[in-house]
Amino acid sequence: WDQLLEIGAKEPDTQLNEILKSIAVNECCTLVYTSGTVGPPKAVMLSHDNLTWDAFGIGERCQNLQPTRDRLVSFLPLSHVAAQVVDIYTTLSNAVTVYFAQPDALKGSLVETLKEVRPTRFLGVPRVWEKMYEKIMAVGASSGPLKKQIALWAKEKGLQYHLSRINGALSAGMYGLPIDLTTSEMLWFWYEGSSVGYKLAKSLVFSKIHESLGLDKCSTFVTAAAPLSPDIKKFFLSLDIPLELLITAGGENVAPVLIEQAIQAELLHVGYAVLIGDRRKFLSVLLTLKTKVSPETGEPLDELESEARKWVASLGSSATKLSEIVNSKDPAVHKAIEAGITRANKHAISNAQKVQKFAILPSDFSVYTGELGPTLKIKRNVVYEKYKDIIEDFYKE
Template identity: 20%
Template sequence: MSNTLASVSSVPAMFLSRVRESGDRAAFRYPVPGADGAPEEWATLTWAQTRDRVRDIALGLHVLGVTPQARCAIASSTRVEWILADLGVLCAGGASTTVYPQSTASDAAFITDDSGSMVVFAENEAQVAKLTEQRSKIPGVSKVVVFDGEGDGDWVMTLAELEARGAEIAQERPELFEELIASIEPDHLATLIYTSGSTGRPKGVRLDHANWLFEAESVGRLSEEVRESGYEMMDVDDVQYLWLPLSHVFGKYMLVGQIQVGYETAVDGRVDRIVGNLAVIRPTFMSAVPRIFEKVYNGVVMQAKQGGAAKYRIFRWAAGVADRVARVKEEGGEPRGLLALQRAVADRLVFSRLRELFGGRLKFMVSGSAPLAPELGRFFYGAGLTILEGYGLTETSAGTFVNRPSEVRFGTVGKPMPGVEVKIAEDGEILLRGGNVMRGYHNLSGATEDVLGEDGWFATGDIGVLENGNLRITDRKKELIKTSSGKYVAPQGIESRFASLCPYASHLVVHGDRRPYCVALVALDPETITGWARAHGLDSLDYAALTKEAKVEAMVQEAVDRLNADLPRHETVKKFRILPHSLSVEEGEITPSLKMRRRAVEKKYEDLLEEMYEESV
């Protein structure tokens, strides 16, 4: 393991150690507009160059009055300036608060005010406008720093202006930067992340420097553990592709791991650029939420179908080979005989092209934030693309469990990260303990005590079982459905499996609590359903019209029938309705981290749900 953590007491101290060790190596790549209308290019920052920019931001914030543990909010999509601002806040001794860029003006104001933020970094004029609209509700904000946009000479200044102020101080007092960092203690607040609110009002989670140092050390120990088992995890020569929302704890975790290990990260939060960027960056690893893997898989299916019946038959045959290969490998074996020959043929016809789609150099990918359908994981695994499903919460600084490359078990989230303890309560709830567990919720009296015992065990709210040390999560404690006959149904597992059976749907919402049977709402995927419509002579219909089309209903029914075939009777979906719109962040139906807000969807479409129960089965 790198000695980056030797004698450090904070994330900024770890960052300075990394700079001393890797100063001339590339730290970040990021897209910049090409000159004179030319295509985008990728610029690079070395660790030393990153340090210089972070220093100027930190000293600029010091001039603005940022004191130890003072909060500064960041309202921006994932981009290199987000990272520089975050490190600048930490190196000034402050604590970062995250605001999803998709947040409404009122939600942004709530988080900014509740956190007590005194400075807000805003991505562009749209974010500034939200803050300006709510200015009377955020009286504690003394300055807004905009990445893309102009200052107003008063409340709003540009990032370049902030850095210029900091550069002046660096010239006058060159020792100040490291003095500020030396004053930061492990128990000082580092991050105040607000949960994405899938079950109600967002909660501010307090994570200190010790939390992140624990996670960094755990990443290093995991890399050693994996290396000793004969596999490679992450080292200084790796390249990470990072698109994850940095407002979410998963993205922050990947940055802390980068500082610990020292690998390069290519940063671009534009989801629609992921596939194209992968071919350019050619990363060795990346992290994503299941929806991204579903979209890639769905795109491959559509391409195969559009290639004609013969090409689609080849794809389906190759997918079957991938599944059989994956199951052999899950048991610790390697394909032999006929299966080995079939894999070689499938690799030449399908798998090699799929790997090239991801850049051709991936050692592994990490999936988190929501359940990954085992069928989907096996498809990629059998094709030579390993997805390591993991698990964590904002309250546990993200990284808590992950599958190991030497022991992939689909349907589980693997074993605990080094240093994390786990036990299962009598009611099945997963309890966790370790240095990654939060210090508490912010401004919520009693809420911390509800989930965090005096003995340090954190109640996750998730239900699960341990299988040979691997954790299988069966559902959220608050989302378990209990039918009127007293039978329990875990909707998340059903919903994630449907994703692999119906590439034309983005979401299945299973409903049935205190009802006689389960029904479902189906949201179509705007991209793949358009391709399906074209192939079935329905390209003249728009999205809304397709949701009412009998052929579309028959296609979804076929997928539901296949889903039901492997479910116990009380878990089967008896009826469904196709929603007139896809679920969106803007409508409050999914969180910015792409988790479904089940209660919000059920409330919005309660008439459709009632209609299905009013009819006879």
């Protein structure tokens, strides 16, 4: 770093100053690319004032960014707007330290980087939060009865506390304002909360979970770039990780995502759900089951993920591989999925929004095989093309 500063000190500022004088705030500063979820990625021109305003707005929203003290982990592609605005422009504007994760961060090494860096602010795309959710659920499922009971108690306290804060109360179980407190005492009361149960849960349970995720120093948790299931947001809220929404998804994804999330909430071992129905007589859905992935490439393997394998076994099936389920049209698995979709359909606001047919795909999705973009969003056009024969079979007369 000292050598870099020395090189800069030797260079005159004449050329830089001339360039700065020639730049207008509304001129294009950079090109960013869309994720390619509904077509080929498109280049978008962003101006200087667009980016500086975004950085300013995010800094204001995050509140009290501490120059040189706050730290972030950058792991999303910098060609996409979420990472570029947060990891480059916001950090430059506020002198925040950035640590760059390993190239295989989204294949499993991200948590190790988080535990090493212990960021104070963290931005994750929905799939990252979903993976954390799955890992926590798997650990919880293998815990003993006492630990499970303590975890349930702590989650109840955490959810009650944060929902009370969202609804305007100063703490869980409180009604009205403590008018006998001074202003400073009231602010402290609001910040710390008064629930003994919540504080105990924070000390006994939440602190350990946060530490295991590398988020024990984190004060701002953000989900961005696409919708996240309300159930998963509520789950993290119960673990004292209140997720904030920073960047919303495009409107074209909202309707299918809600139905897909309803199905995934009923079928926890489904990896991805892709709704089909545009200009069709009824809705159908393509489903993947969770499988193990290659640690080198991230390619999905044929062997079922351990929790999915346990679920399949609990249904009375002997299948341990996805191909066994698909090739035999395993009746036990198909019956369970059909029941899950029926439960999800009960939340539909009309018959037109109920899913009538489904298919289990022969492979889970991944960046390596092309169904997911760099930020782990589904590239729907790729899925539609890859499985067009299955889709057309849904609608044969």
